[in-house]
Structures are given as C-alpha cells and as structure tokens.
Amino acid sequence: MQAIRTALPDVILLEPKVFGDDRGFFMETFNVQTFQRLTGCAKPFVQDNHSRSTRGVLRGLHYQLGARPQDKLVRAVAGSILDVAVDIRRGSPTFGKWVGEILSAENKRQLWVPVGFAHGFIVLSETAEVLYKVTDYYDPQGERAIRWNDPDIGVDWSYQGEPLLSAKDAVAAAFRDAEVFP
Ligand SMILES: Cc1cn([C@H]2C[C@H](O)[C@@H](COP(=O)(O)OP(=O)(O)O[C@H]3O[C@H](C)C(=O)[C@H](O)[C@H]3O)O2)c(=O)[nH]c1=O
Numbered sequence: 443m444q445a446i447r448t449a450l451p452d453v454i455l456l457e458p459k460v461f462g463d464d465r466g467f468f469m470e471t472f473n474v475q476t477f478q479r480l481t482g483c484a485k486p487f488v489q490d491n492h493s494r495s496t497r498g499v500l501r502g503l504h505y506q507l508g509a510r511p512q513d514k515l516v517r518a519v520a521g522s523i524l525d526v527a528v529d530i531r532r533g534s535p536t537f538g539k540w541v542g543e544i545l546s547a548e549n550k551r552q553l554w555v556p557v558g559f560a561h562g563f564i565v566l567s568e569t570a571e572v573l574y575k576v577t578d579y580y581d582p583q584g585e586r587a588i589r590w591n592d593p594d595i596g597v598d599w600s601y602q603g604e605p606l607l608s609a610k611d612a613v614a615a616a617f618r619d620a621e622v623f624p
Contacts, residue, residue, distance in 0.1 A: 443456055443473065443476045444456070444480075448527075448543065450536055450539060450540075452558070452559070453527045453541055453555060455543050455553055456480060456552040456553075458470060458551075469550060471517070472515070477515075481556075483556065483577075486577065489578075489580065490573065490574070491575075493572050494569060497566070497569070498564070498603060500564040500599065500607055500611070501608070502526065502560065503528055503589070503590055504562060505530060505561065506557075507584050509581060509584065510580075510584050512557065513554075513577040514553075514574050514576050516554075516561070516572060517545055517572070517573055517574070518547055518573075519572075520567075521565060522544060522545070522546035522566045523545050523546070523565055523566060523572060524542050524544060524601070525544075525555075525562075526541070526564075527553065528540040528560040530588070530622040531558040531622070532624055533624055538594060538595055538617065540595055557577075560588050564600075564605055587611055587614035589614040589617075590605065590607070590614070594616075594617045
C-alpha cells in the first residue's frame with residue numbers, strides 16, 4: 443500500500459499492492475498498521491458501509507457534525523466513481539477547496555477523507571458499488587449536506603447531464619449557509 447498526496451494535504455489517496463497471477467488477484471485492502479503509518483490516524487473504524495448506485499447518481503456533499511463526526515475510507519469494488527472531498531474547516535488555508543479522485547474496481551484505489559471534509563461521489567459507470575469504513579456510528583441528527591453544485595466550491599463532477607439526487611441532497615444547504623468546522 444502506498445500513499446499518494448492530493449491537493450488537500452489531509453485527504454490521501456491509498457493504492458494497494460495487487461498480487462496478480464493466472465487465477466486473478468489478491469490484495470490487502472486494509473491493514474491497521476499500514477493505515478496508521480500512511481494517514482497518521484489512530485482512530486478505530488467502527489462501521490462498514492456499502493452502497494450501490496446507477497450511472498449519474500450523486501451522493502453528497504455530506505458530512506457529520508455533533509457527537510459523531512465520521513472519518514471515511516472509501517473504495518469502489520464495482521464500477522467507477524469520481525470521489526470528492528471538500529475542505530470545510532473555516533480556519534484551514536484550503537477552506538472551500540476540493541479534490542476529486544477516480545476510484546474504481548480497476549484501479550483499486552481508496553480515498554481517506556478525514557473529519558473536517560465534506561464527501562460525495564458521482565457514478566461514472568453503468569453501476570458502482572462503494573464500500574467505506576467510518577470511524578464513528580451513524581447519527582442522523584449529525585448528518586449535514588452541502589449542495590453538490592455550489593458555485594462557491596465549484597466541483598467539476600466530470601459528468602454531462604443532471605445527476606440523480608436523493609430528496610435530501612436536492613435541497614441541501616448552500617456552502618455559505620452551511621454549519622462548518624472551526
Ligand atoms: C449513511 C447511513 C445511512 N443509513 C440509512 C439512512 C437512510 O434511510 C438510508 C440512506 O441514507 P442516505 O440517503 O443518507 O445515504 P447516502 O446518500 O449514501 O449518504 C452517505 O453518502 C455519502 C457519500 C457519505 O459520505 C455518507 O457516508 C453518507 O451521508 O440509509 C444508515 O442506516 N446508516 C448510515 O450510516
């Protein structure tokens with residue numbers, strides 16, 4: 443596993459070592475010691491999530507406030523997504539800046555999205571299955587969303603056409619009105 447820096451220093455792309463042979467491949471998708479060395483995060487993961495979406499589905503931009511903010515380690519095990527993280531820490535020099543990385547069953551890359559960043563993805567393939575580990579339990583009261591196309595952030599989702607949003611995401615807050623991190 444190697445770490446690839448992104449334009450946001452705390453958001454890290456992880457690339458596993460893949461052992462291919464005539465049967466297929468093997469890789470370690472998560473190793474606590476390696477993860478902690480590469481990210482500096484010693485928090486344990488307490489929940490695994492799995493979502494399946496069709497082309498053009500956009501989930502995000504989500505983050506969690508309150509008692510249970512979640513760090514996330516995201517990967518796509520089927521299909522391809524553009525995974526996006528936005529710095530929403532008001533005191534950060536990269537406040538409001540975003541990065542997007544292609545995560546796919548093919549590239550097997552993972553994105554580490556710490557607390558303090560909004561997270562979202564759009565599906566670029568016919569379907570995509572996304573698995574992610576989180577460092578705290580789901581807390582509906584803590585869920586927050588920023589609108590996917592907020593002009594103050596300006597994410598380029600690399601997708602032509604209108605995305606398919608949940609009812610919640612369709613009415614998400616403008617970035618300027620959002621409750622963010624200090
Ligand atoms: C996130 C979550 C959801 N749920 C239930 C609540 C709803 O009845 C249903 C769908 O939830 P939601 O529409 O919030 O799911 P997503 O739109 O995929 O939200 C997630 O997608 C973006 C990309 C994220 O980064 C977060 O992990 C999370 O916000 O699953 C649970 O029971 N546990 C959970 O941890």
